[in-house]
Amino acid sequence: MARPKGQQQGEPGRSTRARVAALRAEQARQAQRRRLAIVGGAVAVVLVVIAAIVGIYLTRGSGTSTQQAGGSGAQPSVEKAVTTVPAETLAAVGKGSVQQWPQSVKAKPVTAGGKPKVLYVGAEYCPYCAAERWSMVMALSRFGSFKNLGTTHSASEDVFPNTATFSFHGAGYSSRYLSFVGKELTTNQRSGNGYKPLDKLTAAEQSQLNQVTGGGQLSFPTVDFGGRYLVSGSQYDPSVLQGKTMQQIASALKDPNDPVAKAVDGSANTITATLCKLTGNQPGNVCGTSTVKQLQRHLDAAS
Structure with missing residues (x-):
């Protein structure tokens, strides 16, 4: 027995909607990954800046301490x-x-x-x-x-x-x-x-x-x-x-x-x-x- 005509036309519609939904889901995942990458990059920059500041502080501190216990020789x-x-x-x-x-x-x-x-x-x-x-x-x-x-x-x-x-x-x-x-x-x-x-x-x-x-x-x-x-x-x-x-x-x-x-x-x-x-x-x-x-x-x- 032949299928109703309306049903034959409904299969391609559902397939298209599924592909669109899948595409949107993938786009959402890509957007989420981009946001995470941006946040991760920002955190990395902050950590680098903090490390640089700490490094400068420690360098200055060690430079001062060499002059604090009898210090360097007089010029x-x-x-x-x-x-x-x-x-x-x-x-x-x-x-x-x-x-x-x-x-x-x-x-x-x-x-x-x-x-x-x-x-x-x-x-x-x-x-x-x-x-x-x-x-x-x-x-x-x-x-x-x-x-x-x-x-x-x-x-x-x-x-x-x-x-x-x-x-x-x-x-x-x-x-x-x-x-x-x-x-x-x-x-x-x-x-x-x-x-x-x-x-x-x-x-x-x-x-x-x-x-x-x-x-x-x-x-x-x-x-x-x-x-x-x-x-x-x-x-x-x-x-x-x-x-x-x-x-x-x-x-x-x-x-x-x-x-x-x-x-x-x-x-x-x-x-x-x-x-x-x-x-x-x-x-x-x-x-x-x-x-x-x-x-x-x-x-x-x-x-």
């Missing part, structure tokens, strides 16, 4: 500028802008190897230590020479942040006239509520400090000049160094009219006068100058 040009300030500049500066003089103390004289022993105790985070080191390096270099002198900066979250300076951590000093030991008790890197420990005092060094400080709380920096004179804190206002690089500070030291020179050179002159007291005014070319003699009279009057 020869900087060290030379600090240790070769012209005599006429030092004479013109005199006491400069010094706010605190070394104070005479009544303690047992301290020596090492038959020479007066100068002991510096500070910390790399300390901005007042940062200021005092410039003058210490200048003055001590008139009696001897440093080896492996480092560079660092004060803590970024303290007053006078990131003050550029030297570090005595790991440094050596040789002189015919003096013995010098510099200890930096902490770095400038945070550790809990304080800073990461660095150098340790020997029993003899702790004893030397105790006899001039009474064993009380230690101020940074503390400098004991052979049990005869004491500096506690910076001798000048550290703000004069704020925002300057090591090279900029060093370059300013030869100009007696520069505020940096008045501060650093002036403090170095008072330290020189103090050291000459320890050495019996030797060497003569350093201790025999009219500037040193005048400052020694002021030192005696202030003590």
Whole structure:
């Protein structure tokens, strides 16, 4: 029996609708895949950006940390500028802008190897230590020479942040006239509520400090000049160094009219006068100058 005419015409219609539905379904799947690809690409870009930012942060962090525990060695040009300030500049500066003089103390004289022993105790985070080191390096270099002198900066979250300076951590000093030991008790890197420990005092060094400080709380920096004179804190206002690089500070030291020179050179002159007291005014070319003699009279009057 022949099929009804209407049924013969219905088969192709259903087939067409099925193909259209299948095509639309495939198009929907392709659109979904494109959306997923776009989202995935965006996520990948974000991850790349985040990775780049983290990489930059870590690179900067590691670069800073190399300067935080005694840091890199002092640039020869900087060290030379600090240790070769012209005599006429030092004479013109005199006491400069010094706010605190070394104070005479009544303690047992301290020596090492038959020479007066100068002991510096500070910390790399300390901005007042940062200021005092410039003058210490200048003055001590008139009696001897440093080896492996480092560079660092004060803590970024303290007053006078990131003050550029030297570090005595790991440094050596040789002189015919003096013995010098510099200890930096902490770095400038945070550790809990304080800073990461660095150098340790020997029993003899702790004893030397105790006899001039009474064993009380230690101020940074503390400098004991052979049990005869004491500096506690910076001798000048550290703000004069704020925002300057090591090279900029060093370059300013030869100009007696520069505020940096008045501060650093002036403090170095008072330290020189103090050291000459320890050495019996030797060497003569350093201790025999009219500037040193005048400052020694002021030192005696202030003590």
